[in-house]
Every structure is written in C-alpha cells, then in structure tokens.
Amino acid sequence: MDHGSHPVTGSAGLDLAALVVRLVLLPATAFVAGVGLLRPLVDTLPRRLWQVTAVLGGLSAALAVVSAVAFDVNVVGAIVHAVLVLAVPVLSARRPPVGRWIAVALLVLLVLETALGRSGVEFAIDTVYVGGTAVWFGLSALSLARAEPPRTGPLSWTLGGVLTLAAAVQLVLSGVAFDRRLYETLFGVALLAAFVLPVVASALWRRVAIVGVAAAFLAWSAFVAVPKPADLPVPGVPLLADAGGSPVLVSPHRPGRNLVHLAEPASVSVGDGPLVEAVARPGASGFWAEVELPAGRSELEVDGRTVEVDAGDGAGPAGASGPDGPECATTALGGLVAGRKDVLTSCPADALSEEDADALRKLVGFLAARKADSVTVVGDSSPRGTAAAQVVQAAAAAHHLTVRPDAAALVVVSGWTKAATTLDGAAAAQRERPAYPYGLYVAPWLLTGPLVNSVAGSMVPLRFDPREQAAISYAVALDNAFPGENPTVTGFQQWLGPGQPAAPRVQVFATAQVNAMPMNPDQPHAPGMDVPGEGPGFFIPRGTVVAISLPLD
Template sequence: MNHPHGDLDVGGGSALALVLRLALVLVTAFVAGTGLVRPQLTTRRVRHFALALAGLSAALVVTSVLTQEVNVVAAVVHVVLVAAVPLLLGRPAVVRWVSAALVLLLVIETSVGDSGVAFVVNTVFVAVSAALLGVGPFRDLRPLALSLGVVLVLAGAVRLATSGIAFDRRIYESGLGLVLLAVVLVAALTLVLRNGYVVALALVAWAALPAVAVPPSLPEPGVPVLVDARLADRVVPVLVSPHRPGRNLVHFPASAGNGLRVGDVPAVPRAGAPGTWAEVDLPPGRGEVVISDGAETVAVRVDPGTAPGPGPDAECATAALGTLIAGLREVLTSCPSDSLSTEDSDSLQKLVGFLKAKGTAGIRLVTDTSPRSTKAAELVRASGLRIDDGKRPDNALVVVSGWETAHEALTRAGAEQAESPVYTHGLYVAPWLLHTPIATAVTTVSVPLRFDPREPLPVGYAVAVGNGFGGEDPTPAGFRAWVGRPSDGGVQIYAVAQVSAMPMGPNEVHGPGMPMQEELAGQWVPKATVVPVSPLLS
C-alpha cells in the first residue's frame, strides 16, 4: 500500500535523474575537497586519483546534458572547474580558489529553491562534507576532521529542526523524516569513525533530500483534509470534509477520472457539484481512509476528533477548499447554506427590483429547506411579485435553493423551453449558484453579482483553485473563503451564455469575458461567457 507522504519525487524525471544527481554531487565533492584540504600534494597516486574522479565527474555532467534538462552553461563551467583541480595540485594558492569555486557551484546545484536558513545550512553542509572528504585518512588532519564533523552534525540538526516535522510523528512516519534522521545520525558517526565512507553516505543522504516529497500536514479535528494522494504513477487530489465524526464527504476533481473508491464506497457525481464524491462514516479519533482505483490503494490520514460538526455538504466542502487553497487551516464550524448573508440578501432585493423594472408579471420560485433558502424565499415573496407554482409563459424563473435542487430545476426548465416558450422574462439564480454544473444546465442564465468574474482577484482565485485541486472550477463560496471577506462592489446582473467563440472582425480585439478559445485559465464557467447585462443596480 502506498502513502501520500514520503514518496520519492525526482521532479518529473526518472530514477536516472536522481542517480546522476547523487553520483555527481559525491564525486565532485571528493575532487573539490582534495583541492581545498590537500592542495600541496603532488604524488602520482593522489594526482591520478584526482584525475580519475574529475574524469568521472565530467562524464556524469555530459550524461546529464544528454539525458536531462540541464543548463549547458553551468555544465561547461562545472567540467572546466573539476578538470582544473587535479591539474593545479601542487599550486596551493591557485587550486584552493578553483576548489572553492567548485564547492560554490555544488552549493548552487544542491540548493535550488532554497532561501534564508535553508540556503545557509545547505552551504555549510556541502562545504564541510567536501572538506571532510578531502581530509581522507591523513592522521595529521584528524583534529581538523573532528571540528568539521561537529559542524556537519550541527548543520544536519538545524535542517532537521527547521523542517517543520521534527516535533511530530511525521519524523518517523514519512520518507522525509527518515532521510533527515539518517543525515543527522550518519553525520554524528563521522565524529566516531572519522571515515570518508561515512561522510560520503551523509552527503548522499543530504543530496537526496530535494527528491523526497514533503509530507502533508497532520490532520486536525474539524479542519478539512486536503492532500495529494499518489496512485501508481498519478497524483490524485483528495478533500475530506467536514472532517468530524460521522458522515463525511470525500471529494475528487473531475480530472481524477471515474472508478475511484473510498473503502467500499464508490465516488460518484452529485447533482450540481463538480467531480466525484463519496459519502463515508468516520469514527472518532485518528484513523485513515483508503482510496483505490481498482489496481492501487493509498491511505490518507484523518483525525476527526470527537466533537460534532456541520453535516456533509458539497458547497460547504468547496468553501473549505477555498480556505485551504489560501493557505489557512481553520476549523469548519458552519456552512454557507446555514444563513442568508447581508450581501446576498441585498443582491436578491436588487434582483427583484430589476425584475419589476423589466415589467415581469410573476415568478416561479425554486427553494429548498435550508435556512438560507428559507430566508431568501421570504425576501422574494415579500417583494409583491406574483409567485406561481406552475409554469407560465410570462414568468421568470428564480432559483434560491442549494446546488442539487437548483441543478434539477434548471435542467427541467431547459427541457421545458425546448418544447414550448416558457419563462420569457428569463432564468435567474441566486449569487451563490454561479457554478459550472448549474450555470451550464441551460443555454443562458442570469445572476446578480457583487464582483466581476473577469477582474484580477476572481480570476486569481479561479487559477489558484484550478492549480491546487486538479483543475477544479471556482465557486462563490470558495471565492469568499479564499478572499476572507465578502465582496464589496455594487450589484449587477450578469448573463452566463454557453458560447465558445464570438463573431468579430479580422482585426478586432475580443472583449473581456469573451474568449476566442474554449479553455482559458481563470474562467469562472469554462466554454461560456460571463458578461454584465445591466448597469449597477440601486
């Protein structure tokens, strides 16, 4: 059984990339250390040994250039420096500078993405390892080796302490934790054994660290779980919400495909919701959910605690996802459907005023039993517009329910419109229903919004949630949670139309919200346009 933590990740390459990296770091460190610590040695044995290692290092660089995506300029510099060290042995003043430059190049090559403390610690560990490898068996240098060994252990300990996993069970349950422990323990052995082989092993373990996946944060009761689970050769994003004892939803994006199971429960589509979902019961306390695709299984840690929480709700899960994508780990205490917000109440009031101004005779109102929908229905009924239970040609359809009921109502309305003229004053949904499965259930639908989905902030959220959860489409609940505050703009009516291309002149630049291609990063409703069809409503 695989786990979503501690797996090797060689940057999308292969095992060859990792082997080349480790071998190149080790061999080059031997050459650089020789020039740093023993620059005055000119015996044939030392020179031949250094030349052989330099040749091997150069061969590894050439192999990397031919098989991997490697910066050619850096590769050439590496070859020149590593070849110069054995040729300059016996000229201490020169070879030490060349060796120092080679160590610096090693530091750069092993610290990609590091900054601050991580960069400093990597610099110290690589430089000290190279020096220790250069010390070798020479007894007169053993006091130096002892001092360098102490520094090596301290550098490893700092890396462990700043890893973020040093003080919890991930230190012994994850691959990263085990490799970090190995680095510190093997570095400590250099103080006892003072052997080049031990130093080499410590350096190999250190160089392997970037290839080990960082384990996900430990689950906290009430904080929905978001992890990337590895099934065979693919990564599947997983969201567990509300992460409390009892009934929970396990959500996968559409890009994860069909056929996934959580335990014995298949993940299936839900009306009005993206991707697939499995309803499972979680017992109190620490545990795991096992996800499978028929061939492979992976365990995802959970810890729902003992306290009760919100019920399983897909919209609520996407709100939690927005919070997690924003980098926050907050206990989920309520769901958007638990109450009608002041902003949504104002938007619905202005929608009703807009319909009155259009001369709409009456509306057909779609609701459900949630507190938000109940309050919204009371607001609409108090407007004075005629409310009809049946369909009438001069009506508008207004949907203020949750996702599932809204999807069913709009799907039915689309079928009715295909048979005869109904809802000639249009189809309207509440602000919380601007979501792909609902907005695309009919050809055109309108929604009162306090933000423009084409502006940078909403587009930024759409990109972030897509990147963070397998191409997931944005939702208003997720956007509000991601931003951390309600939208404060004026209310406009926006129309969502399933149009993938707009007719334009040959030199005309397309307008915002009217993409000329079907897929565009940051779209709120892919393969559709979302454009304002009213001025700001007062």
C-alpha cells in the first residue's frame, strides 16, 4: 500500500499520518508472515507467541482498512490484505501447512505494497529485503518461544549479510551514498540505518536481536515512503529546482549576477538580502529576477520557499545575464530537461554558428528569388547579432539587394530583447500602412512563441521541421518540467545533445497565429474543444509553423 504518493504529481510526498500508519502496518504484517512461514518447523506454537501474532494480525488488518478509508488506498488490495493477515494466525495454529501457503501469499502482497511504484532492480532489492526480514522475524520469534532454541547464529549472520548487501546496492542506486544527503535528509538516514542495523541485529543476543530486525525493517519502510531528496546543486550547472511545486531555474549558477526564472510572478531574495520582484522580459516566457549570488553555498528564497544553491567560486559567461540572459538560460534548460548536467561555459549570443550563417545567406537568396529589391536588417551589439547583420548585408550585396530602412522586407537577426521591440514596431507599422510587402523574416534563434506571435505572420529559415516527432517530444518534455515554458530553437538543440549533425537542408517556414473557428475574443469555446495551438507538443503556442519553400540551394 502506497502511503507516500502525492495524488496530483504522483511523486512521493511526506504525509506524517500516512507514514506512521505505514511504519506500524508493514512490520506487523512482516512478523505475521514470518511466523506463518516457519510455523511447520515446530510441533506446537507457544500460546504467547500465537497471541502476539494474532494481535499483530488484527492490528495490521485494522490499519489496512484505515488506509483504504483515509489514504485512498486500493479497496480490493486492503480487503485482501486484511483477510490474509487474519487467516495466518488461525491456520498456523490449526493447519500449519495451509497457513504457510497463506503466509507466502501475504508475503507476496507485502512485497508489492512495500515496493509500489518501483521496478526493475529496485523491485528485486525490495523483494530480497522484505522476504529476508520476514524470515528473520519468524526465526527469531520461534527461537525465543522454544525452551531449547536451535543454533541460529550462522543463519542470522547469513540473513543479516543478505539484507546489508541489498541495502548497499540500494545506497549506490539512490545516488546519496557519497554526499551529505546521506546524513542530512530523512531519506538518507533511513537508508543508512537499513544498511547498518542488520549487522547489528546479527551480533545481538538472541532475545534482543528481534528488536534490531524490527528497527532495520522500520528504516527500510521509511526509506521507501519518504521523498527522495533533490540532487545537490553543482556550481556552474544551471539549477532546475522545485519550490513548493513550482519550477525555479537559476542561471548561470555562479557567483555574481544570476537570473532566476519562474513560471509565476514572485518575490526572490538571497538569504536575508533585499527582495527582487520577478517580472516579464521582452521575448521570453514566464518571469525573471536578477539576483547576486555569493560564492559557495547559500539559500534562495522564492516567496518564502527555500531553494539551496551552490555557486562555487568560478566565473560564468558574461552573456548569462543582461539582455541575452533569458535565451541563455532557456537554452541550458533544454539540456536539463534531457537529464544532462552540463556546466554553462558560453551562451548562444556569444558567436554566430556557421549553420546559422549559412541559413541566413540562403534566406537572402530566397528573398532575391522572390524579386525583393531591398531589405531592412536589424542586429544588435552582441557578437552574434553583429556577425549576423554583416552576413545578411554581404549576401544582400551579392544578390544586388539594397539595405535600407523601411525596405521591402524586414530581416531581424538580433537577440530577443531588440527583436521584441522591432517586431512590435513592425506589427504597428503594418496596421497603419502596407509596410514590408515582402514580409517579416527572423533568424532561426528567434523562433519562439512570445516573439513570432507578436506579429500576424513571419518567416524563418530552419534545418528542422517544428512539427516533426523530435520537436514535439522536446515541447512536451519542456512543458512537463517547466509548465508554460515556450520551446526555443537553441533549447531544442541543447535537448538533442552534442554530436547531433546539422541537417544539410534549409527551408523557409512561415509562422502564423491560427484560429480554425474564428470567434469573438470573449466568446468561450464549446465544452471539450481546445483552443487551436494550445496544449503540449506545439512549438508555437496558439499558432502554426509550415514550410513554404523547398530545400534552398
């Protein structure tokens, strides 16, 4: 029975009442199952041991019913548990062979209840630990009940060694074996106790060994129920953390100025420092706050919720804050969503890649083929923006296009901040007059919802189709990790990981806001009808991206 699962997130959550019930129910059940398993080894079951077994069976059955009522545990499972745990003491006294088989069934159910939600190697470890503990319970109980107990020392040491080995494997798999979470968190302490106590119990005098066995199983039951602690922050690796159920992204996670990215507006502070309000940034999703992190470990407060940070003592890239900081942070977020912990050493705006330069040259060739005679180029002062503007201007000269303000086409190759202002101005100009008759064009790194949705339509040269499966998978994974976050091209590239060859083709894609069934702005959609473009899997929310050219030469 899972007494530690959060009904919304599905992740383990520490409910104190549920944990207490679990720590009584599971050991009581293990004791009853162990006695039932080993009962045929003795001629008669001592009255006192039978009474203890019956009381624990009744307690376990009662708690199973309570779990079904109070903690949303599966009712059928709770009923089966109650029936089996009540049947074992009765049958162990009257028909020991039948009682043993019922105890086996109860033990199988106990393994499933203890290991609910775990699979593979961890499920096998749970099976070994639970089964070994139940046998040890039965062995110790029957040994205590006999006037001349058998020699159980070698078997006790064997069982203790098996449980210790299982706990050692679990320690390594958990990832907390070699860092401070082992002694700073309840998860780590419980797992450490489950590792040490079987050896202690093996060495104890037989009349108190059962106490050590019970303590070891209590520790194991607690470890399985409590939440696994978050990974420790790594200096220089942007930190994706959870603050009371809301995601928090800290970048570059180095001493000095850092960006804190949130899905909702909040107040942010470092320790007892001043509060900084997270606000929207041009071209970026969500809300952002700039804070100063000290070297080493410190705590970030987000509306009273604490996030542990460790900035180390190295320097991060200069572009990780300032106007290009949000793009840098969301690029790193793509790698974090994919499960990689890469140190942030550079930002996309630090340089223009050859792939993007090639795409911009081919974009100018596409404009020339459409008979445009002039272009307006908007870059910025970043290394990438400056280089991109020069590439477009050189390509325009090669195709005999004039570069001037208020031209036939607008080509934006700046970062997000200036692009947001430029596209807002272009949208306003198009509402007033027939401005840019050959359209609005943006660099590949500007394909993100907040930017392209600010205009009625735009065009972008890409080496991938935003509707392909990989792009959809990235958009879904991003929304799962950081709800409401808009996909980005650089984030997608980081999500794919290093070593991915760039596609040789470049195609021009058009973006547009789409509503398949036009309605008044305040008119609600019919029940069950999604707004077009909304939900996970869309690279551009409330919009579409379609290819409008063949691969360009």
